[in-house]
Amino acid sequence: MKRYILLAFMALLTGNLLAQGIDFSHGTWKEVLAKAKKEDKLVFVDVYTSWCGPCKKMVAEVFPLKEVGDVFNPAFVNYKIDAEKGEGIEIAKQFSVKSYPTYLFVNGDGELIYRSGGYNIPKIFLNEATIAIKEKHDPKPMAKWEDEYLAGKRDKDFLMGYIKKRAVVKAPNGTLLEEVFPLLNAADLSDKEFMSDIFAFDPNMTFVPAGKFYQYVIAHHKAIDQLIGKREGYSLSAMEAGTDQHFNAEIIKNKNEQMLAVVVSVKRQLMELLKKEDIDVALKGAVMRYYKGTKQAKKLIPAAQDYVNNGLLKLDLAAKTAADKTSYLKQREPYVSGKQDSTKVETWATMQRIMANQKMLDISYKLREAAEAICINVDDPRVLAQAIEWIKKAEGYFPHFSIEAVYAGLLLKSGKKAEAFEMMMKASRDSFIQGNDKQKLLLENAAKIKNGELPEMLW
Structure with a gap:
């Protein structure tokens, strides 16, 4: 009996030690809001993705700290959502989350009281909590400002105050x-x-x-x-x-x-x-994005062709490649000389891959964007063939899972199902995404392609 009591005590002690940082609640969004309302607290929502580096740093370095838990646990109902899975997709959309991590402070009625984001050192993160608590007790919450605006209030002092209040919630x-x-x-x-x-x-x-x-x-x-x-x-x-x-x-x-x-x-x-730099190219890109976003295929085709053929591919790509090489060698100097130790950099391989191709990476992503716009909106075999040439160039400049996934989509639409399947499988093997949800998505996409189905989200 004494042994069982000791084991139970040790388990309790271990649990308390593990809970020194932020204690995150589980359950549905509706249940979490109800809990917050019952306890008269705000919900602190950590909006993350599986591939987000700063999100992982917060989980490893800040959330577990006792001083952080001492503030967040009594003040908030703490909750985590993956912006790309389950309820998280709609919640992120509802609050216009566009970067990760984003921190939302929401009351029990689901109203946004404050928001912030990014990797924060503990001092800054705790200050964000202080601001959120202050906003919670503001006698004129955001909802009241919105009601007055909708009722027609438009005097200068009100509008200036409303702008300041909206700035608080971004x-x-x-x-x-x-x-x-x-x-x-x-x-x-x-x-x-x-x-x-x-x-x-x-x-x-x-x-x-x-x-x-x-x-x-x-x-x-x-x-x-x-x-x-x-x-x-x-x-x-x-x-x-x-x-x-x-x-x-x-x-x-x-x-x-x-x-x-x-x-x-x-x-x-x-x-x-x-x-x-490259102003004319950027302007051509804006025109293409308009027709892509409004799904006007007839206007999208010449806009994408202009962006790529008269824009991106007219740039001095040799100079950009040379600049990448110079920048990469300079970045490596302290490691080659022994002043810094690359074995202590957890993301060394990923960092090297990016640092070696900074300018050409940007070109590749822009070619991918144009090719993907064609893949999603166009069925003309001749135009699809052009987009395949663009995506081949992108793959040559900077191989990346997203580029290979778009390549797979274009191959499928061109009637090359077996090649499309192999290309999506190649995308799933990219070292950038091993073991995370993005790899899972690409494997699911490969299965869809095998059945002749174009995935709704290629990557």
């Missing part, structure tokens, strides 16, 4: 900025806190291309950078990302083709101000 503000801008005076536009909130970078941030706020930023970007304490060019880079996101989320979604020329003009202006 909600897009592009359209709101167009509403409030005519009401703003010089003092408002010199308000460091307000402007910092507007330019707090997030994948969901939006700015209306060629809108009133856009024109202001073009004219005053240097002053804005100084005001918010950022490097020169930061506000222009944010504007580029935000107008791109507006293009994807609003213009493509609503099939507003009249805005396509505006988007192209704005993108050129921003890239020129930022002194970026």
Whole structure:
């Protein structure tokens, strides 16, 4: 009996030690929300994917810490979702999750109270929890701001406050900025806190291309950078990302083709101000993405051909290859000299594969994007044959499972089922994805191809 008591005590002790970090709840999303509501807590949601490196670092280095568990366990109902599996797919979509890890702080009614993301050192991660707790007790939560806006409230102070509140939850503000801008005076536009909130970078941030706020930023970007304490060019880079996101989320979604020329003009202006390379290629890519996103096959075909044949393949690829080699050799210097030990770098093989092909990797991915657009939207054998030539070049520049998966799709649509199956199997053997869910998907895709079925998601 004493032996069993001792074993039980040791099991309890071990369990307590293991639970020193964040204790994650199990169950359905509905059950977790109900628990949070009953306990008057927020749900902390770690949104991850199986292939996300920073997600794994958080799991290994931050979540297990006692000081982190001491804050998160009493304050939140903690929950994890894979954005690519089960309920996680819809939850990630509901909250517009576009990068990983993303951390959502949601109340028992399913309302977003705060969000953050990325790899955080413990101090920063705990500060995010403090902000979330503060937001929970805000007497005017996001839902109330939204109700007042929908009821027609549009005075300047309200709109500025609403923009700040939306910035907290990383909600897009592009359209709101167009509403409030005519009401703003010089003092408002010199308000460091307000402007910092507007330019707090997030994948969901939006700015209306060629809108009133856009024109202001073009004219005053240097002053804005100084005001918010950022490097020169930061506000222009944010504007580029935000107008791109507006293009994807609003213009493509609503099939507003009249805005396509505006988007192209704005993108050129921003890239020129930022002194970026390959501007014409980027503009051709934007046109292709519009027709891909709106599924206009007749216009997509010439747009994709223009992007690849008159854009990507007209670049000085030999110079890019040489630049990759120079950069790679420089990156390896401290390891070759013995100053650093490659055996202590867990991701050494993966890192070397990427570092050796930084510029050509980008070319390969862009060729893949064009070939995949054709694969999904076009049935013309002649055009499919062109796309196969593009994907062969992509595979030659930087072999990658996603490229091989698209290649497999094109082969299947070209009537070459056996070759398509072998190519998808080759994709599944890529060292980048061994043992994770992406490999499982590719093996499932291979089985579908064997039965003559084109997978809905190639990779």
